[in-house]
Amino acid sequence: MQSVITMRDARAPDTVLAAPPPKEATTRAVAANAARPRGAFAPMLLCSLAVLAWLAFQAWQLDAERQALQAARVALQPTLDNAAKLRSSLDALAADTQRLADSGNPNAKVLVEELRKRGITINAAGGANATPAR
Amino acid sequence: MNKIEHGIVTSLAGLALLAAATGIGLNLHNGRLRAELGQGQQYVQQSVQLEGLYREMVRALAELSARHSDEALRSLLQRHGITYNLSAAPAANAAAVPARKP
Numbered sequence: 001m002q003s004v005i006t007m008r009d010a011r012a013p014d015t016v017l018a019a020p021p022p023k024e025a026t027t028r029a030v031a032a033n034a035a036r037p038r039g040a041f042a043p044m045l046l047c048s049l050a051v052l053a054w055l056a057f058q059a060w061q062l063d064a065e066r067q068a069l070q071a072a073r074v075a076l077q078p079t080l081d082n083a084a085k086l087r088s089s090l091d092a093l094a095a096d097t098q099r100l101a102d103s104g105n106p107n108a109k110v111l112v113e114e115l116r117k118r119g120i121t122i123n124a125a126g127g128a129n130a131t132p133a134r
Numbered sequence: 135m136n137k138i139e140h141g142i143v144t145s146l147a148g149l150a151l152l153a154a155a156t157g158i159g160l161n162l163h164n165g166r167l168r169a170e171l172g173q174g175q176q177y178v179q180q181s182v183q184l185e186g187l188y189r190e191m192v193r194a195l196a197e198l199s200a201r202h203s204d205e206a207l208r209s210l211l212q213r214h215g216i217t218y219n220l221s222a223a224p225a226a227n228a229a230a231v232p233a234r235k236p
Contacts (some may be wrong), residue, residue, distance in 0.1 A: 041139040048146035055153035069167040076174050083181035089214065090188040096210050097195065105206050107198040111191070114234035120187070 098124035192216055 094115075100108035102124070112122060135143075145218070192211070196218045199207035 034206070039135050039139070041135045041143065044135075044143045045139075045146070048143055048150060051197065052146055052150040052153060055150055055157055058152050058159045059160060062157055062164060066160055066164050067233070069164060069171060072171055073167065076171065076178070079178050083178050086181055086185055086188060090148050090184055090191070093191060093195075093214050096213070100206060100210060101178065105204070107195075107202055107204045107207055108210075110195050110229070114182070115191075121172075 087094045095124040098122040 097108050097111055101112040115122065157231060195207055195211055199211065200218060214226070
């Protein structure tokens with residue numbers, strides 16, 4: 001009988017340690033989580049994805065802008081060609097008129113003089129450059 | 135960070151660097167294209183002004199040539215592909231239209 005009583009007394013403290021109150025267990029779990037080292041992978045992954053998405057979007061926009069600019073340049077090319085032809089014709093006509101005036105043609109002289117009065121000079125030697133003065 | 139995670143993040147950073155380089159290159163290229171377009175439009179604008187001058191010159195040369203029967207001026211205009219009708223009245227000579235060379 002004596003030994004049975006002793007065993008009951010020895011078990012009592014063990015039972016108390018194995019099942020602590022719920023509040024204390026939560027506190028220990030939080031402390032354990034705080035002490036565990038956290039990896040930098042997740043934040044770095046998010047940062048990398050954000051930067052990559054932003055830069056890719058910008059590159060896509062710039063590529064669309066480049067295509068629009070190239071289309072505008074192609075559309076402008078015929079107008080540029082016509083303008084160059086017109087300038088070439090004007091230069092040639094003005095140069096010939098100037099040469100004719102230099103050779104003594106009175107009508108060509110009249111025209112060259114009228115142009116000079118309006119601020120337009122013809123450079124026949126230098127490829128006939130007629131520039132309107134505005 | 136283990137080896138796989140390190141590889142993932144490094145790959146993403148490499149892609150971001152590539153996208154940044156592409157963006158910078160495209161930005162520079164677009165700037166050049168914009169400047170080129172601006173110059174072209176300015177050239178066309180100036181040419182529109184010069185077209186008026188060209189027409190006035192042709193008209194004046196044709197009028198002078200017709201009024202004074204100046205063969206030198208007539209041949210000059212013909213060399214540039216411009217012809218006019220001598221039978222027309224002097225006022226109608228203003229309608230001398232330059233025939234563009236093909």
